[in-house]
Amino acid sequence: MTDPIEPLYTDEEIEAARVLFAQPVSFMMGAVRMDGLPPADLPEVAFAGRSNVGKSSLINGLVGQKYLARASNEPGRTRELNFFLLAEQLRLVDLPGYGFARVSRSTASKFQDLGRQFLRGRPNLKRVYLLIDSRHGLKKVDAEAMDALDISAVSYQIVLTKADKIKPPEVDKVVADTLKAIAKRPAAFPRVIATSSEKGLGLPELRAEIQRTCLS
Numbered sequence: 458m459t460d461p462i463e464p465l466y467t468d469e470e471i472e473a474a475r476v477l478f479a480q481p482v483s484f485m486m487g488a489v490r491m492d493g494l495p496p497a498d499l500p501e502v503a504f505a506g507r508s509n510v511g512k513s514s515l516i517n518g519l520v521g522q523k524y525l526a527r528a529s530n531e532p533g534r535t536r537e538l539n540f541f542l543l544a545e546q547l548r549l550v551d552l553p554g555y556g557f558a559r560v561s562r563s564t565a566s567k568f569q570d571l572g573r574q575f576l577r578g579r580p581n582l583k584r585v586y587l588l589i590d591s592r593h594g595l596k597k598v599d600a601e602a603m604d605a606l607d608i609s610a611v612s613y614q615i616v617l618t619k620a621d622k623i624k625p626p627e628v629d630k631v632v633a634d635t636l637k638a639i640a641k642r643p644a645a646f647p648r649v650i651a652t653s654s655e656k657g658l659g660l661p662e663l664r665a666e667i668q669r670t671c672l673s
C-alpha cells in the first residue's frame with residue numbers, strides 16, 4: 458500500500474501545477490442535459506460527492522478564487538453539470554451533489570441521473586475526484602457511487618475535505634481507513650488526498666495530481 462506520508466510530487470511538479478492553476482479560469486456553462494455538453498475536445502476531471510461535502514469550495518480553492526463555483530450553506534444547490542475552463546487546457550466539472558434532501562425525490566433523481574450518464578459516457582473524462590467529508594468518512598451512498606464508477610471503469614480518487622475540522626491524527630486515521638476500504642476496488646486510484654479549502658491543506662498536491670492526470 459502507498460504510504461500517504463511519502464512525498465509523491467517533486468517541488469518542480471508542485472510549482473508547475475501552481476503556475477497552471479494561477480492561469481485564467483472561467484465558468485463555461487452549466488449543462489442540464491447530455492446533449493448540451495461542451496465538445497469532448499479537452500481533458501476533464503470531475504468532482505463528485507455528497508451534497509454539502511465542499512465541492513464548490515474545493516474548486517474555488519484550487520483556482521484561488523472565492524466565488525468561481527458557488528459555495529453555499531444550503532445543501533443541494535449545485536444541480537447542473539458546471540464546466541470551468543482552466544488555462545485553455547483542461548476543464549474542471551462540478552457534478553450535482555448526491556444524497557441531497559431539500560428537493561423532491563424526482564428532482565433529485567433527475568439531476569443524479571445526469572451525473573451518472575455523464576460519468577458513464579464522457580470519453581475525455583480523465584478522472585473523478587470523489588469528495589468525502591473527513592469528519593464522516595465513507596458512507597453508504599459513497600460506496601454506491603464507487604460501485605457505479607467501478608462498474609463503468611471510470612478512474613476515481615478519494616479526496617477528503619474539511620480536514621481542518623478534525624485533529625491531524627484523526628485525519629491520518631480516516632486516510633488509513635479509506636485506503637483500506639478502497640484496496641479491492643478496481644477503478645479506485647490507490648491514494649487519498651486530505652484537503653482543507655479553508656486552510657489550503659492538500660491543495661498543492663491535488664493540483665499536481667490533476668496536472669499529471671490531464672496533461673502528462
Ligand SMILES: Nc1nc2c(ncn2[C@@H]2O[C@H](COP(=O)(O)OP(=O)(O)OP(=O)(O)O)[C@@H](O)[C@H]2O)c(=O)[nH]1
Pocket residue numbers: 507508509510511512513514515527528529530531532533534535553554618619620621622652653654655656
Ligand atoms: N471548515 C471548513 N468548511 C468548509 C470547507 N469546505 C467547505 N466548507 C463549508 O461547507 C459548506 C458547504 O460547502 P460547499 O463548497 O458549498 O459544498 P458543495 O459540496 O459544493 O455543496 P452542494 O452545492 O450542496 O453540492 C459551506 O458552509 C462551506 O463554507 C473546509 O475545507 N473547511
